[in-house]
Amino acid sequence: MKKTVxxxxxxxxxxxxxxxxxxxxxxxxINNINMKFTSPAFANDSxxxxxxxxxxxxxxxxxxIADVPINTQSLALIFDDPDAPINTFxxxxxxxxxxxTTVIAENSVPGGATLGSNSARKSSYFPPCPxxxxxxYIFKLYALDIKLDLASGADKKSLEKAMQGHIxxxxxxxxxxxx
Numbered sequence: 001m002k003k004t005v006x007x008x009x010x011x012x013x014x015x016x017x018x019x020x021x022x023x024x025x026x027x028x029x030i031n032n033i034n035m036k037f038t039s040p041a042f043a044n045d046s047x048x049x050x051x052x053x054x055x056x057x058x059x060x061x062x063x064x065i066a067d068v069p070i071n072t073q074s075l076a077l078i079f080d081d082p083d084a085p086i087n088t089f090x091x092x093x094x095x096x097x098x099x100x101t102t103v104i105a106e107n108s109v110p111g112g113a114t115l116g117s118n119s120a121r122k123s124s125y126f127p128p129c130p131x132x133x134x135x136x137y138i139f140k141l142y143a144l145d146i147k148l149d150l151a152s153g154a155d156k157k158s159l160e161k162a163m164q165g166h167i168x169x170x171x172x173x174x175x176x177x178x179x
Contacts, residue, residue: 014065032128036066037141037171041106049138054129055179059107060092063139069168072099074145078156081128083135090119090156091126091137095148117153134178143169 041061044046050056060079068075079092093116094109101110109115115123128137144166150158 021070021172032072034069035143035169036064036140036173037039037139037173038064038066039139039173039175040064040177045174046175046176048128050177052093052127052175053179054127054179055173056127057107058102058127060125061144062106063077063141065102065104065141068099069139069143071145071166074144074147075099075101076142076144076148076159077104078140078142079137080140080156081130081135081137083130083133084119085131091128091155092118092124093156093159095150095159095162097145114148114150116150116159117155123153128175128177130177130179134176137175139173141171141173142167 013176014088033084038044039061041052048061051057052061052145065075071165074095075097076095077097080091081089094104094113096112097104100102104110114140118126120126128135131137142163144163146166148159151163154162
């Protein structure tokens with residue numbers, strides 16, 4: 001009998017503990033619907049067309065966004081190359097993108113968005129231009145529960161710090177490029 005009571009108490013405790021989530025956790029689970037991030041110019045983990053590199057027009061590809069979480073207040077984009085010879089090379093930073101944005105058009109920045117400073121210290125898209133070998137170029141999109149109070153020209157470290165604790169969902173798109 002005592003053993004049955006102990007097992008019963010353990011089962012009740014398990015159900016109580018797993019059902020007692022904070023309101024924020026419950027909202028995040030409801031909203032985290034796995035945002036989609038794609039491009040008609042290339043498939044994930046495939047070759048990025050030369051048009052978007054230093055050997056082509058050097059413009060950003062069209063990017064498509066879907067299934068943004070309901071409570072998203074803004075989107076942020078980080079485009080970088082983790083295979084750069086010294087450190088990760090940041091190619092493009094954009095934040096305070098309207099969460100209703102479904103397309104970032106080729107060769108454009110969404111209206112009202114803020115540009116950060118890339119590794120070349122420019123507030124613009126810096127095209128892929130690997131010195132050797134094939135590099136991975138990663139477009140990372142973040143759905144945030146706030147609009148960021150971050151000055152234009154801020155660097156990646158500042159952007160990541162400002163986003164900390166405010167990410168509802170994220171998605172990435174990887175393009176490969178070799179000169």
